Amino acid sequence: MFGLGGGTCSYQEITETDVILLWGSNAREAHPIFFHHLLRGLDNGAAMYAVDPRRTSSAEFADVWLGLDVGTDIALSNTVAREIIAQGMHNRSFIDHATTGFDAYAASVEPFTLPEGERLTGVPAEAIAEMAHRYATADRAQILWTLGITEHHTAVENVLSLCNLALLTGHVGRRGSGLVPLRGQNNVQGGGDMGALPDRLPGFQLLTDPQVRARYESTWGCELNPVPGKHLTAMFEAMEDGELRALYVIGENPADSEANVAHARKLLEGLDLLVVQDISLTRTARMADVVLPAAAGWSSSEGTVTSSERRVQRVRAAVPPQGDARDDVHIISELAQHMGARWTATSAQELWDEMRSLSPLHGGMSWERLEASGGLQWPCPDDDHPGTEFLHGWLWEPDLDGHAPAPFSTVTHLPPAEALSKQFPLRLTTGRVLDSYNTGAQSAGYSSPIRSGDAIEISPADASDIGIVEGDTVRVSSPRGSVDMDVHVTDRLPTGLVFTTFHFPELVDANLLTNDAWDARSGTAEFKAAAVRIDPLPPLTAAAGGTSGPAVADRASGTAAAGGAGG
Amino acid sequence: MTRSGENPRPAAETALVTLSIDGREVTVPEGETILAACTAADVETPTICWAPNLTPVNVCRVCVVELEGSRTLVPACSRPAEAGMQISTDSERVRHSRRMVLEFLGSANDLSQASEIADWSRTYGADPARYEGSADGGGDLPLRPEPERVDEPVRIQDDLYIRAYDRCVLCYKCVEACGDDAQHTFAIAVAGRGFDARIRTEYDAELPDSACVYCGNCVAVCPTGALQFRTEFDLRAVGEWRPDDQAVTRTVCSYCGVGCNLELHVQDERIVKVTSPADHSVTSGHLCIKGRFGWQYVHAPAFEPPTTSVTEH
Amino acid sequence: MADLHFSDAEPTASERRAVLAALSVDEASDGAVVVSHPRVVRAGMQRRKQMRHQLLPALHALQREAGWISPGGLNFVGRTLGVPPAEAYGVATFYEMFRTEAPAHELSVRHVCVDPICALAGAASLAEHLRSQGHAVHEGPCLGQCERAPAVFIQGRREPDRVPADGSGPDSLLVSVTASAPETPSLLRHMIGRDHGHSESMSMEAYRERGGGAALDAALSLGTDEVISQVTAAGLSGRGGAAFPTGIKWRAVADGEGPKHVVANIDESEPGTFKDRLLCELEPLAIIESIAVAGLTVGAEHGWIYIRGEYPLATQRLRYAIAQAHSAGWLGDDAAGSGQPFDIELRRGAGAYICGEETALFNSLEGFRGEPRNKPPFPTTHGLFGRPTVVNNPETLLNVNEILRIGPEAYRSVGTEGSPGTKLFCLSGHVGRPGLYEAPFGITLGELLGLAGGVQGTLAAVLLGGAAGSFVGPDAGELQLSLEDTRAAGTTLGSGPVMVFNDTADxxxxxxxxxxxxxxxxxxxxxxxxxxxxxxxxxxxxxxxxxxxxxxxxxxxxxxxxxxxxxxxxxxxxxxxxxxxxxxxxxxxxxxxx
Structure with missing residues (x-):
């Protein structure tokens, strides 16, 4: 936010806040230990509003669940904003002091009256108004989100729309108030921090900034290509255009995890060269020309990862890698040697020291400090700096401590890329469950007593309309493909919405259904909104297994082999 | 009550209180317990139901100390330290009550896997045999009836952990970890009353049918092995559980982005148990099912092609 | 996956009805989870916390309807109140009156007391006799009817609970040494010699004619500080057994921040004790008045009565008295014209001696297992729902009425210096006339036994203070029954039970x-x-x-x-x-x- 890609708050602050908007996040299952902190906040009296198309297990802990239509987050946030402004509950002095663009923003949300918000989102006006009032008038308030916000073709605008609410009310830059994107993978934050973004170098420094580049070039002794690279989705576009012919995949399983995965597989198959470096033989790895077996980074390697509260922490080797697997650093260094590079830094600590000499955010995080502490939160510019609990305190400082004011963003409500139709009348959304993870490369390896497999969840009314019951096997079809799945009927879904997980792609190829329409700014595909149809299967077809329709018992046994590490 | 490890920042301007532990002056921050004061005074205090990451329930009573002016002994684990308190931790009364608590537990439970309690029992001279029929030395008197013990079969209902309630001393830690001290799942509670009180799901339903989400936080806090990871249980069954041969390495969980610290307990190059440091600000020692149990793929044979059901389809 | 996880067991229609009626809630709009619209659901932890205290009434309703706490019924209660089923089960299994296994019969259950006095009076053969007649019998602890042993209490199945001896036998014997002198304290003054079976005597009108309401009027005109100073000056100490100075307790709560509570602890379960039962049965409006005095004095908004589940008549009469107090304006948003809100809610225990312990009582009332809390913190700062709470025994509360009636000096005119006022003694066992006796503190044991018609046969021992008390021998006739004298003698008065055993007792x-x-x-x-x-x-x-x-x-x-x-x-x-x-x-x- 406001130039730094990290959540503004520390976990501790959620225990001290007054109002929580949990928006597009089922943290109870996807981020269980963060949710412990949140629960302590609720125990301490915080009120929580859960905004989610599904009544998730997180929403059970909410004072109010608002079940919006999939893909109407901007309509809802704009309605909330308009109501706050209409009631005069916005923080005028903060807006004047710390922001720009308020008038244009206010004008842009003006059409989003409560009745209009209700019409667009499906959430009753009273509930929207209540949430708006509670958020605006709270002493301290936080907005938390996850992929329910970002896996849309409007990903970036969705995020900006939530940032607008924080700017409108001054709920950012103060202890207990803030904006918190919960990271889905143990180092997705760290990957971004380290420059694994097409246009960034470590510490979120712009690749296109010549001064930044110069520092790296002098340290690394080589010239850097100043042209930003491609993010994942753009790479697939480039494969489609024939522009990208060779791919080196590290710890990602796109052959299972991509939306519209049939299409992705076709593109991967068409490459001249596919190199996969992973901890198990994922579907992507099985398609590869070269497979580089890697050690599990968290248990067989030294290094660091960064959490959702910007906390950099050490990972350490506890067990030797299996078989011929090697540490990622080792593999990449060896490759570099073969390419003629003379890299000197080969230990994790040496690499870290080099990085922190170039990234001011990490400058004060010596290896020794990381070893000794329970982790340090960036920014931590020098050795005496304790790390930073919450970001953007400057918003409240006189003269903004020299920063430029934070801009409001005018954001436009756009429905999901794929409209419902007569042929595909149901909205499919996807997500995680507690005991499983992504494409199962890790989580399929243990036997969970609460595992139920990838079923299609459906509301009782829709199930009854289609004529299916709990445990039936049905064919779920989108414009991109069909998958046979078992039915789970649940009153946690409103009518018109169906849901599935994607944890067992070898058994249920859920991403055959999902839509690869993507957000031009982040490259995120719209996993959260596809149009589908559900057809009952005649008993014989179901018994024969179809394209993929295994008995639940097989999945529940947890014997499904590794799927993929990525996703 | 502040929990240790909860707040990484030094509390601002905390008042201090000075009290006397066994005649020595000790100063601790206001709000700290007598137990913390004892620790600060280098006085070792036995505890069973206390844990740094749980709210003190003060039920085991093995930590009791003598407080001048108090009619009864007081639990060190939960009683806030107050200025001027005169505490004795090694008086005859204290030693007696501690010995009796340990003796009572020894007479009622299987403590064979509770090494810490066994150590304390030796220290305090607990003799559970005093309650057995032959111990009263009554010569011509008939033997006393066998003292009632907690008699429960081992419950093995899944691959992740077992429950052996004959070892359960009802310390409430598992209930707290499952409840509002951490997980808020409330799959288990104390049911029944008195000596018949037991840790139970509703109507003693099998664990997989209960609200249990298999975070294993109950297992992690159990002091007696009444709750035990299957890995440990299975290794013990073949005589291969060797804590002294285990290295513990701290790392970060490989799943979501919360950043939970894990302690990997490794024996013979294999992970045999996963815990989390109770004093870590992220976890307070608590994990979810993935962090606690999702490590097994690390030991799966590397790069075998997918097997079983996958190849069938 | 739902976090509040329930089995598939469903309640019967009658179980649903019974629970909803007991809670007087509308399932759709008042439950822990309210689906107010297909896209808006209200739930959450605060809501659950606020509903939890209705668990005990809900379990009572289930038990009465089905004869047990069935899995379906427990699920329904759990869903309605947001209580996890394991916790609700843990609570249900805590109490003598709740069963968690299906009964083999459709009968009401006859509880027969097997504690010492009833055992001497032939409880075992009574139980046998009842069984032979086809009744369901449960032998259990003291039922608080020791003056008419052996005691029976009928826990109703689809019918109200009742005690066969209520209304059928002769009225319980009441004796007061102080009742005849108007300027001395006497709790039993107006209870003796009245026809208690007549509902007119239970009316507010009749109560006012007996002088009822004066304490409340006095309390309001004196104000908090003066009331507390009179109670303190009178030297009143708690009559439940612990003898804590009432004035100190009230002062601490009066000084605390609201919301605050007053709890009347009517869970007397000490074997040999039945005084609170009689007080509530005979003068319920006085109890209500005394609770209101306490509440308005310390500035509490909420009054609670926690009464033994085995006291159906006292419960019924207290409920009637609460209703009358409402009509009379004693309770409500402007209680007794004080400008303060004060109301009283009644809760029944379910059979657990420990719930007479004040902090166990709080937990029970809040919907948790009746396990005591460690003290400190004390109820005066962290009581019911964690708020400052006055918790007193009815005898204690009625003594405040007496102090306000006659003033602290007159109050101190009886009793001893260390134990001013009177004490209610519950005489049972081998005495001529078992019953409730009011006598000044300091009366000797011999005098007290004499009042009760003397020992039948040759005295072997007297158990003072009930199960939690101690035995004294036949030579203790000169023992003065005051707090200080009994303490010095190494015994206790406890809540006032005096159980007498002659040499025929085993x-x-x-x-x-x-x-x-x-x-x-x-x-x-x-x-x-x-x-x-x-x-x-x-x-x-x-x-x-x-x-x-x-x-x-x-x-x-x-x-x-x-x-x-x-x-x-x-x-x-x-x-x-x-x-x-x-x-x-x-x-x-x-x-x-x-």
């Missing part, structure tokens, strides 16, 4: 039963009491079997007693060995062998 059986009582009634929370009461009972059983005790046995009993007394959480454990030890010293448990 004293070792009495002692074994007392040991069994504690074994059964220990909540099980703390180790010294949970295991200590079992080991004590085992030892006493063994000693009784052999007819004499050995030195190692006596040493072990002493060790157990010391540990329970020193290291238990609450008063139950602290006193669980005192009767046994005193019996041992008096030789009631057989000879001693070396």
């Amino acid at each position: 004293m070792s059986a009495v002692v074994e039963r007392l040991a069994k009582f504690f074994r059964d009634e220990s909540c099980g929370q703390c180790v010294p009491c949970r295991v200590g009461t079992v080991r004590q009972h085992e030892l006493v059983t063994q000693i009784r079997r052999t007819g004499r005790s050995t030195e190692p046995q006596r040493e072990l009993l002493g060790d157990i007693a010391d540990a329970m007394g020193d290291a238990s959480i609450c008063g139950l454990g602290h006193t669980a060995a005192s009767a046994v030890l005193s019996a041992m010293q008096l030789g009631l448990l057989g000879d001693t062998a070396s």
Whole structure:
């Protein structure tokens, strides 16, 4: 936010806040230990509003669940904003002091009256108004989100729309108030921090900034290509255009995890060269020309990862890698040697020291400090700096401590890329469950007593309309493909919405259904909104297994082999 | 009550209180317990139901100390330290009550896997045999009836952990970890009353049918092995559980982005148990099912092609 | 996956109806989860927390309807109140009156007391007789009817609970030494000689004619500080057994921040004690008035009555009195014209001795297992729902009415310097006229027994203070019954039970039963009491079997007693060995062998 890609708050602050908007996040299952902190906040009296198309297990802990239509987050946030402004509950002095663009923003949300918000989102006006009032008038308030916000073709605008609410009310830059994107993978934050973004170098420094580049070039002794690279989705576009012919995949399983995965597989198959470096033989790895077996980074390697509260922490080797697997650093260094590079830094600590000499955010995080502490939160510019609990305190400082004011963003409500139709009348959304993870490369390896497999969840009314019951096997079809799945009927879904997980792609190829329409700014595909149809299967077809329709018992046994590490 | 490890920042301007532990002056921050004061005074205090990451329930009573002016002994684990308190931790009364608590537990439970309690029992001279029929030395008197013990079969209902309630001393830690001290799942509670009180799901339903989400936080806090990871249980069954041969390495969980610290307990190059440091600000020692149990793929044979059901389809 | 996870068991239609009626809630709009619109659901932790205290009434409703707490019924209660089923099960299994296994019959259950006085009076053969007549019988602890032993209480199945002796037998005997002098305190003044069966005597009008309402008027005109200073000056101490100075308690709560509570602890379950039952049955409006006095004095908004589940008549009359107090304006948003809100809610216990312990009572009332809390913090700062709370026994509260009626000086005109005022004594066992006796503190045991018609036969022992008290021998006739004198003599008055045994009683059986009582009634929370009461009972059983005790046995009993007394959480454990030890010293448990 406001130039730094990290959540503004520390976990501790959620225990001290007054109002929580949990928006597009089922943290109870996807981020269980963060949710412990949140629960302590609720125990301490915080009120929580859960905004989610599904009544998730997180929403059970909410004072109010608002079940919006999939893909109407901007309509809802704009309605909330308009109501706050209409009631005069916005923080005028903060807006004047710390922001720009308020008038244009206010004008842009003006059409989003409560009745209009209700019409667009499906959430009753009273509930929207209540949430708006509670958020605006709270002493301290936080907005938390996850992929329910970002896996849309409007990903970036969705995020900006939530940032607008924080700017409108001054709920950012103060202890207990803030904006918190919960990271889905143990180092997705760290990957971004380290420059694994097409246009960034470590510490979120712009690749296109010549001064930044110069520092790296002098340290690394080589010239850097100043042209930003491609993010994942753009790479697939480039494969489609024939522009990208060779791919080196590290710890990602796109052959299972991509939306519209049939299409992705076709593109991967068409490459001249596919190199996969992973901890198990994922579907992507099985398609590869070269497979580089890697050690599990968290248990067989030294290094660091960064959490959702910007906390950099050490990972350490506890067990030797299996078989011929090697540490990622080792593999990449060896490759570099073969390419003629003379890299000197080969230990994790040496690499870290080099990085922190170039990234001011990490400058004060010596290896020794990381070893000794329970982790340090960036920014931590020098050795005496304790790390930073919450970001953007400057918003409240006189003269903004020299920063430029934070801009409001005018954001436009756009429905999901794929409209419902007569042929595909149901909205499919996807997500995680507690005991499983992504494409199962890790989580399929243990036997969970609460595992139920990838079923299609459906509301009782829709199930009854289609004529299916709990445990039936049905064919779920989108414009991109069909998958046979078992039915789970649940009153946690409103009518018109169906849901599935994607944890067992070898058994249920859920991403055959999902839509690869993507957000031009982040490259995120719209996993959260596809149009589908559900057809009952005649008993014989179901018994024969179809394209993929295994008995639940097989999945529940947890014997499904590794799927993929990525996703 | 502040929990240790909860707040990484030094509390601002905390008042201090000075009290006397066994005649020595000790100063601790206001709000700290007598137990913390004892620790600060280098006085070792036995505890069973206390844990740094749980709210003190003060039920085991093995930590009791003598407080001048108090009619009864007081639990060190939960009683806030107050200025001027005169505490004795090694008086005859204290030693007696501690010995009796340990003796009572020894007479009622299987403590064979509770090494810490066994150590304390030796220290305090607990003799559970005093309650057995032959111990009263009554010569011509008939033997006393066998003292009632907690008699429960081992419950093995899944691959992740077992429950052996004959070892359960009802310390409430598992209930707290499952409840509002951490997980808020409330799959288990104390049911029944008195000596018949037991840790139970509703109507003693099998664990997989209960609200249990298999975070294993109950297992992690159990002091007696009444709750035990299957890995440990299975290794013990073949005589291969060797804590002294285990290295513990701290790392970060490989799943979501919360950043939970894990302690990997490794024996013979294999992970045999996963815990989390109770004093870590992220976890307070608590994990979810993935962090606690999702490590097994690390030991799966590397790069075998997918097997079983996958190849069938 | 739902976090509040329930099994598939569903309630029967009648179970649903019974629970909803008991809670007087509309399932759709008042439950823990309210689906107000297909896209808006209200739930959450605060809502659950606010509903939890209705758990006990809901379980009572289920038990009465189905004869047990069925899985379907428990699920329904859990869903409605947002209570996890394991927790609700843990609560249900805590109480004597709730069953969690399906009964083999459709009958109401006859609870027969088997504690010492009823046992002497033939409880075992009564139970046998009832069984032979086809009744469902449950033998259990004291039912608080010791003056008319053996006691029976009928827990209704699809019918109201009732006590056969209520209304059928002669009125209980009430005697007051002080009632005839108007300027001396007397709790029983207006209760003696009245026809209690007539509902007119229970009316507000009749109560006012007897002088009712004066205490409330006085309290309002005097104001908080003056009331508390009079109570303090009168030297009133709690009559529930702990004898804590009432004025200090009230002062602390009056000084606390709201919201605050007043709780009338009518869970008297001490074997031998039945005074609160009679007070509530005979003058319920006085109890309500006294609670209102307490509430308005300390600035509490909420008054609660927690009454034993085995007291159906007292419960019914208190409910009627609450309704009348509402009509009279004593309760409500402007209680008694004070400008303050004050109301009273009544809750029934479900059979657990420990719930008479004040903090266990709070937990029970809040919908948790009735396990005592560690003190400090004390109820005056962290009581019911964690708020400042006055918790008093009805006898204590009625004494405040008396202090306000006659003033502290007149109040102190009876009793001793250390124990001013009167005490209610519950006489039972081998005396001429078992019943409730009011006498000034300091009356000798011999005088008291004389009032009650003297000992029948040859006195063997008197158990003062009930199971938690101690035995005194036949030579204790001169013992002055005051707090200080009994303390000096190493015994206690407790809540006032005086259980008399002549030489026909099998004293070792009495002692074994007392040991069994504690074994059964220990909540099980703390180790010294949970295991200590079992080991004590085992030892006493063994000693009784052999007819004499050995030195190692006596040493072990002493060790157990010391540990329970020193290291238990609450008063139950602290006193669980005192009767046994005193019996041992008096030789009631057989000879001693070396």
